[in-house]
Amino acid sequence: MTRFRPCIDLHHGRVKQIVGGTLSDDGGGLVTNFESGYPAEYYADLYRRDGLTGGHLIMLGPGNEQAARAALAAWPGGLQAGGGIRADNAAAWLEAGASHVIVTSWLFSPEGQWLPDRLEELRDITTPKKLVIDLSCRRDPEGGWSVCMNRWQTRTTLDLTPQVLERLAGSCAEYLVHAADVEGKCAGMDEALLAFLARHSPIPVTYAGGARSLDDLRLAQDLTGGRVDVTIGSALDIFGGRGVTYAECLDWNRNPAGD
Numbered sequence: 299m300t301r302f303r304p305c306i307d308l309h310h311g312r313v314k315q316i317v318g319g320t321l322s323d324d325g326g327g328l329v330t331n332f333e334s335g336y337p338a339e340y341y342a343d344l345y346r347r348d349g350l351t352g353g354h355l356i357m358l359g360p361g362n363e364q365a366a367r368a369a370l371a372a373w374p375g376g377l378q379a380g381g382g383i384r385a386d387n388a389a390a391w392l393e394a395g396a397s398h399v400i401v402t403s404w405l406f407s408p409e410g411q412w413l414p415d416r417l418e419e420l421r422d423i424t425t426p427k428k429l430v431i432d433l434s435c436r437r438d439p440e441g442g443w444s445v446c447m448n449r450w451q452t453r454t455t456l457d458l459t460p461q462v463l464e465r466l467a468g469s470c471a472e473y474l475v476h477a478a479d480v481e482g483k484c485a486g487m488d489e490a491l492l493a494f495l496a497r498h499s500p501i502p503v504t505y506a507g508g509a510r511s512l513d514d515l516r517l518a519q520d521l522t523g524g525r526v527d528v529t530i531g532s533a534l535d536i537f538g539g540r541g542v543t544y545a546e547c548l549d550w551n552r553n554p555a556g557d
Contacts, residue, residue, distance in 0.1 A: 357381030477507030496522030
């Protein structure tokens with residue numbers, strides 16, 4: 299079944315919901331949908347009490363490590379940690395309580411060239427069962443999707459293809475895929491991407507981007523046959539949204555499609 303997966307996005311140490319495609323090094327043009335008055339550990343403890351596993355804790359830039367560690371301490375083994383993960387710090391984040399580490403930009407050169415030796419190095423440290431590869435992407439003008447890095451500002455040389463999904467599957471436990479073109483906009487999911495992931499990924503996938511209602515969980519279930527999980531962020535009431543409530547998402551996980 300398609301499950302609702304929770305998230306905690308950290309920016310400058312605060313829990314926020316941001317239109318991801320507006321993130322940049324200088325902060326210019328940043329669009330923030332929501333900034334919480336609660337600390338990260340509040341949400342981690344909420345997910346712990348409700349038994350929600352597999353959520354991702356993402357550090358969006360510097361200044362987030364203290365908040366991230368507090369969240370992991372509140373829900374040890376319950377959250378995946380991402381944002382700035384490298385071979386020299388991955389083990390420390392697992393020791394801090396992350397169930398998995400999520401890696402993106404470190405697998406590429408600054409120009410976006412894929413560096414397979416780095417994946418091998420990281421895999422040896424974490425083992426595949428503790429590693430999530432982030433294949434967040436943007437649509438290509440000619441069709442398909444390109445994996446993006448550097449806060450989704452830089453297109454890489456890695457295209458999201460069936461061959462790539464097959465090749466990388468042995469190195470990780472699952473994929474995390476943000477549809478960067480629609481992420482944070484609450485304007486609907488990339489349905490073609492959802493169907494593509496369900497059809498071609500040999501391992502579990504969590505999709506994020508544009509989900510705005512309980513109907514979108516139903517749609518993802520129908521499009522993917524329940525093979526892809528979905529994160530809802532900006533539309534969720536606990537993050538200031540009006541599209542769907544956290545309680546409804548919990549009920550979905552416990553009773554999918556109203557069965």
